Amino acid sequence: MQRWADAFGDDHEITWYEDQFSGRTMDRPAWNRLISDAKRGKLSRIVVWRLDRLGRTANGLTALFDELPKLKVGLVSIKDGLDLETPAGRLMANVLASVAQYETEVRAERVRAGQLKAKRQGKTWGGSQPGRLLFLSSDQVETIQHLHLQGKPKAAIARACGVSRPTVYRILRQYDPS
Structure with a gap:
């Protein structure tokens, strides 16, 4: 992220927003500050390492993808190589949002299955x-x-x-x- 900022920051003020919360919810302290700043016109672009760092629910991410152009805020995902300002970038962003939600649901199923198996074997935690x-x-x-x-x-x-x-x-x- 820092290398991207150094290369493409173009003398813009850079603000870092970091959460320690799960991406399964869009209600996180730093996220709430970021979206508030975007609505107040303080941001021109949001840059993330990967889209699933923003959130892991397709609904939350697709709502964001719809809202950002209205706020005139761009979104760049470095690792995913996409930019929401292009039609191909918007398509890929929505596909990746669905994949992120799918991965979260599959992971949750595996955890539940592992817990059930452990309970059947009499294990406690x-x-x-x-x-x-x-x-x-x-x-x-x-x-x-x-x-x-x-x-x-x-x-x-x-x-x-x-x-x-x-x-x-x-x-x-x-x-x-x-």
Whole structure:
């Protein structure tokens, strides 16, 4: 994305919109800011890496494809190689929106089938019992403290140490040097 902006930004102001939400919904904080800015005329073009980064529902994406030309906002998908300002680009965008929704639905079916199979085999998931106290090695405690002092996010610390976020918070409270 940065390379595209450097090559084609044409001295336009570039604003980055990044969400950490699922693309299965079009109601996401950064997305809402982007579409609001587009409606206020602050954007001339939206550039995405791939169309499925915008959303994974055909309805949401096709509504967007209809709305953007009315707002005089172009859409470029770098990886998909399309531009909504051309008839071929609009056709491909709608096809790719359908494919993105299809992939999401197939993935959901596989997850449901895997969960059903696991239930039939008596497997359970969902974490430990509430109130269960985990004992950590001194290395894990040191790593949690070290990563915290480096300013790492609690979720990243939890993943790195193989524990839950509440465990990270508990350790940081428990071993707080102050």
